[in-house]
Structure formats: C-alpha cells, structure tokens
Amino acid sequence: MNATITRLAARSLFGRRRGVLLVVLPFLLVALSMAVALLTEATSAVDPVTAVFGLGLVLPLVALLVSTGVIGPEIEDGSIVYLLATPVSRLSVAVSKQVVASVVTVVLGAGAVLTSALVLAPGSPGQALALGLGAVVAGLAYCGLFVALSALLRHGTVAGLIYVLVFEGLLASWLSGLRYLSVGSFGRRVAGALTDDLDLVVRDMSLVYGVVAALVFTVGGALVTAHRLRSFELRGDD
Amino acid sequence: MSMLEVRAVSRWYGNVVAVNDVTMQIGPGVTGLLGPNGAGKTTLIAMMAGFLAPSAGTVTLDGEQVWHHPTAYRHLGLVPEREVSFGYLTARQFVRAKAELHGLSEVGRATERALEIVELDADAGRPIGTYSKGMRQRAKLASALVHDPSVLLLDEPFNGVDPRQRLHLMVLLSRMGQEGRTVLFSSHILEEVEQIARQVEVVVAGRHAASGDFGAIRRLMTDRPTRYRVRSNDDRALAALLMAQDFVRGVSLEPRGAVAVQVTDFGTFAHALPRLAREAGLTLLEVIPTDESLESVFTYLVSA
Numbered sequence: 001m002n003a004t005i006t007r008l009a010a011r012s013l014f015g016r017r018r019g020v021l022l023v024v025l026p027f028l029l030v031a032l033s034m035a036v037a038l039l040t041e042a043t044s045a046v047d048p049v050t051a052v053f054g055l056g057l058v059l060p061l062v063a064l065l066v067s068t069g070v071i072g073p074e075i076e077d078g079s080i081v082y083l084l085a086t087p088v089s090r091l092s093v094a095v096s097k098q099v100v101a102s103v104v105t106v107v108l109g110a111g112a113v114l115t116s117a118l119v120l121a122p123g124s125p126g127q128a129l130a131l132g133l134g135a136v137v138a139g140l141a142y143c144g145l146f147v148a149l150s151a152l153l154r155h156g157t158v159a160g161l162i163y164v165l166v167f168e169g170l171l172a173s174w175l176s177g178l179r180y181l182s183v184g185s186f187g188r189r190v191a192g193a194l195t196d197d198l199d200l201v202v203r204d205m206s207l208v209y210g211v212v213a214a215l216v217f218t219v220g221g222a223l224v225t226a227h228r229l230r231s232f233e234l235r236g237d238d
Numbered sequence: 239m240s241m242l243e244v245r246a247v248s249r250w251y252g253n254v255v256a257v258n259d260v261t262m263q264i265g266p267g268v269t270g271l272l273g274p275n276g277a278g279k280t281t282l283i284a285m286m287a288g289f290l291a292p293s294a295g296t297v298t299l300d301g302e303q304v305w306h307h308p309t310a311y312r313h314l315g316l317v318p319e320r321e322v323s324f325g326y327l328t329a330r331q332f333v334r335a336k337a338e339l340h341g342l343s344e345v346g347r348a349t350e351r352a353l354e355i356v357e358l359d360a361d362a363g364r365p366i367g368t369y370s371k372g373m374r375q376r377a378k379l380a381s382a383l384v385h386d387p388s389v390l391l392l393d394e395p396f397n398g399v400d401p402r403q404r405l406h407l408m409v410l411l412s413r414m415g416q417e418g419r420t421v422l423f424s425s426h427i428l429e430e431v432e433q434i435a436r437q438v439e440v441v442v443a444g445r446h447a448a449s450g451d452f453g454a455i456r457r458l459m460t461d462r463p464t465r466y467r468v469r470s471n472d473d474r475a476l477a478a479l480l481m482a483q484d485f486v487r488g489v490s491l492e493p494r495g496a497v498a499v500q501v502t503d504f505g506t507f508a509h510a511l512p513r514l515a516r517e518a519g520l521t522l523l524e525v526i527p528t529d530e531s532l533e534s535v536f537t538y539l540v541s542a
Contacts, residue, residue, distance in 0.1 A: 004338040008324065015326040079323035081289060082381065085316045086339035087308050230306060234289035234318060235281070 002088055005096035009070045013104060022065055022104065026112030029058045033116040043121045046197075050116040050131055055191070056184055059135050060142050060168070062109035064160040067101040067146030071225070072156050081234050094147070094225035101143040102218075110135035130194035138187025141214040144221025145183060151228040179205065186214040239266050240300050240313060240388040240420045242286055247295030249281050256281040258444040259295070264389075264422050268415035270435030270452070271424040278444040279424040280319065283393045286422070287316045299389060312340070315382035319393040322378060325367030329358055329377040332366060333384050340385040352380040356410065372403025379410070390414060392423040396430050408434045464504040469496045469524040470515065479518055483510065498528070 013019060032053070036045045074080035083093060114132030121127055145163070150156030172178040172185065179185040189210030242264040249257040257278045264286075273279050284290035285297050288304035288311075297304050304310045324332055333352050337345040353359040356376040361369070366377050375395055382390060392411070396404050412434045415421045425431050431438055431452065438455050440448040448455050470476045477489045477497045485507055488500040501507040515522050 002339070004335050008327075008335060011326065012324070074323060077323050078318070078320045081316070081318050081320065082322060082324070082336070083339065084289070084308075085287065085311050085314075085382075086336065087311050087341065088339050089308065231291075232289065233291070234284040234287070234320075 001099055002092045002096045005083060005088070005093055006100050008083070009097050009100040010104075012074075013066065013069050013100065022062060022069075022108055025058045025062050025065075026108045029054045029112045030115050030119065033119040037119050043124075046117055046120045046124075046127065046131075050113060050120060051188070051191075054113040054116050055131065055135055055138065055187060056169070057164070059105070059109040059113060059139055059187075060160075060164040060184065062112075063101070063105045063139055063142035064146050064157065064164065066104045066108075067098075067143050068150040068157045068160065070097045070101045071147055072150035075151060075232070076154065078234055080229070080232065084229060084232055089226075090229040091222070091226040093229055094151075094222050098143055098147045098218075098222050098225065101147055102140050105139040105143050106136050110139050124195075124197060127195045127197045130191045133194060134187040134189075134191025137190045137211070137214045138183050141183045141186055141217035141221075144218040146221075148221040148224040148228070151225040176204070180209070180213070183214065183217060186210040186217075190214070239418055241265050242389055242420060242422070243296075243298045243301075244282070244286065245296050245298070247282075247285060247292045247297060249278075249285060249290065249293045256444050257285070257292075257441075260441070260444075260446045261295075262439050262446060262449060264420055264439075265437075266415070266418050266420050267437060268411055268421045268423070268435045269437040269439060270431030271422055271439050271441060272426070272428065272431045273424070273441035273447075274426050277426075277441045279426075279441055280393055281444075282441065283391050283422070283424055287314065287318075287391050289316075311387075312385065313388050315385070315387035315390045317375070317378045317382045317390070317392040317395055319397065322366055322374060322381075326365055328363050328365055329353065329369070329373075329380065330362040332377060333362075333380045336381040337384045342385060348384050348386075352384040355383055356380045357406070370400070370403070372399040372407070375399055375403070375407060379407070387419070389420040390422070392421070394425060395423050396425060396427070404430075464507075465498065465500050465528045466507070467492065467496045467498055467524070467526045467528050468511070468522065471521040471523065473497050475518065476515070476520055479514055479520075480511075483514070485510070496524070 013022070033049055036049055074083070084090070110132055113135040114128055117128035117131045118125065146156070146160045149159045153159050167178070168182045168184050172182040185205060189205050189207060193207045244260055244262045247257060247260050248255065260282065271279050271282065281290060285292050286304065288307065291305050299310050299314060302310060322332065327335070330349060330353065334345060334349040337348045342348045350359065353362045356379050358373065358376045358380055361373065366374060369377065395407060399407065411421055411423060436452055438450065438452045439446065440455060468476060473491060473495055477491055480486045480497065480499050481489045485501050485503045486499060487502050490498045492498055511525065512522065
C-alpha cells in the first residue's frame with residue numbers, strides 16, 4: 001500500500017461534489033430509521049429498513065459511489081498516467097485505492113447500517129452488531145468488485161448499478177442459485193450467523209462459502225485492478 | 239546520457255494503422271517530433287513512455303524494454319498532453335506527491351528545486367485548477383522533472399500556451415537539452431520545432447517521413463514544387479508567359495478563369511512574377527498559394 005496514493009484518493013473523493021453525495025445515502029437511512037422509530041413499532045422494522053433498504057441498497061450504492069470515485073474518473077480522463085509514470089507497483093496503486101474505498105464504505109455504509117439497527121432496536125445490540133459486521137464483509141467485497149469494474153469498464157458505474165439493481169435486486173431474488181454470486185448474500189449470511197432475530201440467512205449457503213466468496217471478491221478485485229493498471233494504455237486523438 | 243530506441247515499431251487498432259514500421263533513435267539534446275494532427279505522434283510518445291504496447295517492434299530505453307517495466311520511470315519523465323485532473327491540489331502538493339511516489343530521499347528539497355526550475359515557486363501555493371494553461375504546463379513539467387530524469391518526453395507542450403509562456407517553456411527545454419538530457423517533444427507547428435530542436439523526426443500518417451538536422455528538412459520543405467492560382471486581366475497570355483520560365487513545371491487554365499501554376503522554386507517565382515507581368519503589360523488580380531498547408535508539406539516529404 002502506498003500512503004501518497006491513499007492520501008490523493010481520499011482527497012479526490014471528498015474534494016468534489018461526490019463527497020456530499022456519499023453522505024446523503026447513509027444520512028437518509030439513519031433519518032428514515034429515526035422516523036420509523038418515532039412513528040411505528042420500530043423493532044419489527046429492522047428487517048425492512050436496516051436489512052433490506054440499508055444492507056440491500058444503501059450499502060452497495062455507497063460502495064459503488066466510493067469505488068468508482070477513487071479510480072474511474074482518473075482512468076476515464078487518462079490522468080492516472082501521472083500516478084503510473086512512477087516506479088510504484090501497480091498492485092500497490094490498486095490496493096491503496098481499494099483500501100480508501102473500503103474504509104469510507106465501512107465508515108459511511110456499514111456505520112449507517114449499524115446506527116439504523118441501533119435506532120430501531122436499541123434493546124438488541126447483538127442484532128445491530130451482526131448486521132454491522134455483515135455490512136462490513138459485504139462492503140469490502142463490493143469495493144473489490146466495483147473498483148475492478150470501474151478500472152475495467154468505461155461505464156463501470158452503470159455496470160455496478162446493473163449488478164446491484166438487476167442482478168442482486170431482481171434475478172438473485174428469483175433464482176436462488178444466483179445468490180452464490182451475490183455480494184449482498186455473503187453479507188447477509190455472515191450477519192445471519194451472528195443473530196437469530198432476523199431471517200437473513202440464505203438457507204442453503206454455508207457460512208464458510210459466504211466468507212470465502214467475500215474474500216475472493218475483495219482480493220480478486222484488487223488483483224484484477226492491478227492487472228488493468230499494468231496494461232493501462234494512454235491513447236491520444238491520433 | 240540516455241538513448242531511447244524505437245526499432246521497427248508498428249501499432250494498429252483493428253484495421254487502422256496508427257504507427258507503421260517506425261525506427262528512430264533519440265539521444266541527448268532536444269529532438270522535435272514533427273507531424274500534422276493525427277500523424278501518430280501521441281501514439282509514438284505513448285509507446286516510448288511505456289503506456290502503449292507496440293503491435294510489432296521494440297521500444298527500449300538504454301537497452302531495456304519500457305512496456306511493463308515501471309522501473310524505467312526512475313530515468314524517464316513524461317509530460318502528457320492530458321490535463322492534470324488533480325486541480326484541487328496546489329502545484330506544490332502535486333509535485334511533492336510525485337516526489338513521494340518516486341521514493342526520493344529529500345522530498346521537500348526535490349519539490350522546491352523542480353518548482354524553481356519551471357519558475358513556479360512563487361505561485362506553487364495556489365490550486366492547479368486556478369492556473370492558466372501555461373502555468374498548468376509548467377506544473378506538469380515540474381512533476382515530470384522532480385526525480386531529475388535523464389529522459390523527458392513531452393506531448394504537444396506548447397498547445398494553447400500564450401506566447402510569453404511558450405518562450406519560457408522553449409528556453410527551459412533548450413537548457414535541459416544543453417544539460418545532456420534526452421528531450422523529445424511533439425508538435426505540429428514547424429516554427430516551434432525550428433526554434434529549439436536541431437534534430438527533427440517527421441511523422442506523417444503513421445510513417446517516419448524524414449529524420450535529421452532541421453536545416454536539411456527545412457530545405458526539403460521549401461524546395462518542393464508549389465502550386466499557385468493566379469488571376470490576371472489576360473490569363474491565357476499569362477499562362478504562355480509562365481510556361482516559358484525555367485522555374486515553372488506546369489501551367490493549366492482553370493474553367494472559372496485563373497491560371498494554375500506549379501513552380502519548382504517558389505522564391506524565384508515570387509520575385510519574377512510581378513516583373514514578368516509588368517513587362518508584358520498584364521495586371522495581376524490575385525495570387526493564391528493552393529498547397530501551402532502543413533499537410534501538403536508533410537505529404538511531399540513522404541513522397542520525396
């Protein structure tokens with residue numbers, strides 16, 4: 001990992017309008033949780049609000065915004081050449097950027113999931129912790145996937161959105177076999193192993209598979225990104 | 239003293255050939271890579287800088303392949319045409335970051351030295367986003383110089399830069415060449431290349447059209463046959479008069495009333511035409527060069 005790359009990546013995230021966007025979604029989750037806690041029987045809302053909306057939508061969207069933000073624009077406009085025209089290893093560049101994306105996703109995304117669960121069910125800190133940990137695992141894997149997607153594809157954000165909304169949101173809920181490729185399922189599997197209060201478990205997926213698959217997405221993402229950077233081509237108008 | 243060697247290099251994208259079997263050696267001093275827009279200059283520089291794999295041939299820096307060898311950047315500095323997207327950083331922060339990435343031992347000193355070389359030290363505390371084009375170019379140059387590379391590659395460094403800053407950049411590049419660095423810059427403007435580069439490599443349509451001392455290339459360019467369209471009060475008489483001259487290769491009458499003339503020596507033609515017309519009692523209404531574009535000069539060089 002390279003401290004200069006991480007510093008620059010963090011500044012590029014919060015130095016732009018995107019920085020405000022990153023805070024909006026977690027804020028929305030916490031605000032919604034507070035509104036539900038005030039207006040309804042909050043404990044039963046943990047499942048639809050924290051697990052479905054928070055873990056299923058807010059977390060991947062935060063991860064997507066952060067991950068594409070740390071590398072996508074620099075590859076798109078070619079200015080990553082300023083970082084790559086140095087002897088720093090491409091793996092180090094990839095890992096540094098992914099670490100920044102992961103830390104921000106964990107703090108904002110998983111932090112919001114944990115806060116939401118605590119707001120809705122303050123009497124069940126174990127349940128909140130389980131959801132928070134599941135969000136951390138999923139957040140790390142999402143970052144691996146989305147950083148790699150935005151390094152590989154010109155429209156990495158769109159590809160990421162399709163993955164979250166179409167693949168995970170629609171297809172994986174109809175075709176149970178696809179859950180084995182759904183990062184959200186890995187997170188829910190880990191959370192489900194730590195609490196019995198929620199119906200989070202993808203029943204036929206083993207905990208070991210969930211953890212290993214999340215690890216594969218996390219590490220594999222960094223390796224794919226490094227490979228892409230090694231072969232980064234600078235093209236001009238001619 | 240470093241030597242950049244391009245040997246039988248081609249680069250194609252599908253059916254499109256961007257660079258076609260180019261061989262050249264770039265040694266110490268300032269070399270200009272001259273060619274019209276779309277000639278393949280950026281593609282060549284990208285391959286020299288290790289940011290594009292040649293489809294065929296090899297690019298080496300002091301005998302070592304550049305592609306897939308990031309260690310080459312210890313000796314190589316690159317100033318791409320692309321703008322710095324780190325506009326929120328100050329020039330000092332940007333150059334310092336590059337110094338850190340190069341793993342320099344005295345980051346602060348190297349940063350200040352690079353900023354002083356490009357004379358940006360006074361404004362280095364301002365965000366790059368607030369700079370003029372010329373200042374941004376100097377910030378890019380400082381970042382490429384911070385590790386004191388022996389080879390410096392610059393892609394169209396004078397594009398969009400105002401005349402005063404252009405002159406400043408030219409002085410800088412000349413000085414670096416005199417210091418023994420291998421400096422290569424691309425340009426599509428003859429006069430820019432003429433002012434600072436004695437060695438010129440001309441690229442046209444992806445091919446290496448000419449190489450050598452600028453004087454020789456300039457002579458090739460100016461001695462080529464040139465076409466003009468001349469209108470007068472009696473085009474037929476003018477055509478007959480011109481055809482009798484040694485420096486005229488061909489004459490034809492245009493349907494809309496003008497004489498198309500091809501000359502072998504435009505200097506002699508320029509001096510002789512008014513005199514000939516006056517002696518024959520003809521009035522010249524219009525003299526227009528019809529192939530003075532840079533592209534036509536390059537095209538001639540390719541066929542020469």
